Amino acid sequence: MTKEDIKHIKQLLAKQKNIVIVPHKNPDGDAIGSTLALYHYLIKHKHNATVMVPNDYPTFLKWIPGNDHILKHDSQTEACETLIKSADIIFTLDFNAFHRTGNMETVLTESKALKIMIDHHQAPDNYATYMFSDVSMSSTCEMIYHFIDMLGDTSRIDSNIATCIYVGIMTDTGSFRFPSTTSKTHQIIAKLIEKGANNAEIHNNVYDTNSYERLQLLGCALSNLKVIPESRTAYITLSQDELNMFNYKKGDTEGVVNYGLSLENIVFAAIFIEDKQEGIIKISLRSKGNFSVNEFSRVHFNGGGHTNAAGGRSELSLKNTIEKFISILPSYNKALNDD
Template sequence: MNFEDIQAVKNLLSEPQKIVIIPHKNPDGDAIGSTLALWHYLKYRGHEATVIVPNDYPKFLKWMSGNDQILNFERENSQAKSKIEAATLIFTLDFNHLGRIGQMEEPLGKLTVPFVMIDHHQEPSDYAEIMYSDVTMSSTCEMVYNFIEYLGDAESITPEMASCLYTGIMTDTGSFKFSSTTAKTHRVAAQLIEKGAESTEIHHRVFDTNTPGRLHLLGTALNNMVILKDYQTAYITLSQEELDAHKYQKGDTEGFVNYGLTLEGIIFAVIFIENREEGIIKISFRSVGDFSVNEFARRHFEGGGHTNAAGGKSNTSLTETATHFESLLEDYAVELARPSI
């Protein structure tokens, strides 16, 4: 953040505000961790704050302090709309375009109050008066830590806030293995542990709470994996029938796409998941090296994200989507033939 933005935020927070904090649709660990940490901080500063999520999120994220105070826009629509209409300040975290919040875009678009964006995704839109946007950051949680530090309140970080922030950093860095993890990321993580984040317990709560259904679904996903050695690419498909057969719950496919990158010689991994309720195929893209899945997703699948991690969607069938994906790879043959390191 530059000096002018820091001063602008300080001015906004210099008197009590009614604040709504919003993550993207289908929030992940970084989205929930950052919004709850900011919620704790703003309440400490004496503001009335509410986290409103566009829709539900995985059970393995619902242990964090403050989770029981989150409003679900789909499930608690009237209460959530009332909070939005009464807001004097809006914080948007872990997304940079209002199209990422689904049905919440309409009521937010009617507001005339200031918006503050904190986000690390590429190509932000300009809906926010104050934009803390940095694509080099590992996670929005690392940025929220910096945000609190910029405001001179790093000493106010409680164990509850530290746990939320550590969760988001841990999940968005793939347990600190993705290329976005910097020396500063590790220093922030260490400081959060010093402030009370129990790293071993957090890892257990997020990664070690599998159901039999999820593990069986993982087996199906791995069995479905297609390996295209000529393009150093691997992809997984999961149909609605396969999800239903294993009693799919939100979050069950989290991390499945990364298994493709554990294969020697693979630099591009994708998972296609059928969602009949929304009538789409949800897609996650991952890569290593300089192959930009952000550009690939934006160009071909109405998506985007980061250089090495992005999302997208398709409106055709699962089979047609996978076939179309394979047909695109020839145009990227030179890029996908490069060594990953």
């Protein structure tokens, strides 16, 4: 995003606007944190701002300041689409292609509103008038901090904005342990704490509110863990029956894939989750070092993301998806063993 872009955006935001803020389908901590941080910021400037998500999100994110103001497109379709059609500006956060919004894709594509993208994923589509796209960033929430800073307005960051930004940076960096966590990230975190983000409370609200059934599901997932030593790969499966057995709720499998990557000498981890309602197998991929799960997912599983964290999907059965995955791995053995 150039200085000229920022100048134009400041001019746009100088007068009250109808603004819609949208994250991707199945929003995570970075998606909810970034949209609500921007919402609080725009409200301070007297804009008519609304956050609308394509569908529901995990309970452990529903304490975040501003959560009660979020609209859900799948259950409040008419209200959401009316607001989109009357919007002056649409901010798209934590995604860079409209298909990532599921059933919102058509109405967003057809909208005449000016669009501003803020995102850190690879290979962005060219739909936005203004694009703040940086794959080196730890999270979209870190980019929201930089965006406010570029507008010369960090003095307006209060405890609500700081809390929202902290959530997204914390969750998207695996509590600050992923390679995308830089010294600048930590400097921003320090400033957020100074602004009123309660780091201990935020961590507790996100990570320490598990249900008994969620931990039982984790035990089931770990019992399904398989290792392929020659490919330095580990994978986990969860069938629909297993999900039902432990009363699965959205968000219950968040982060489970990382257990595979925690094994010694493993550089590639995957989890395959059966979703009979959508008729697909949902796939999450993680890696260490230079092995790109983004490229792997794009080529084989209709997905994408980052070099070390990506998602995908398969319309095969769970059994056939696993067989496909295992059959592909030998062609990547050299890359997987080079790290």
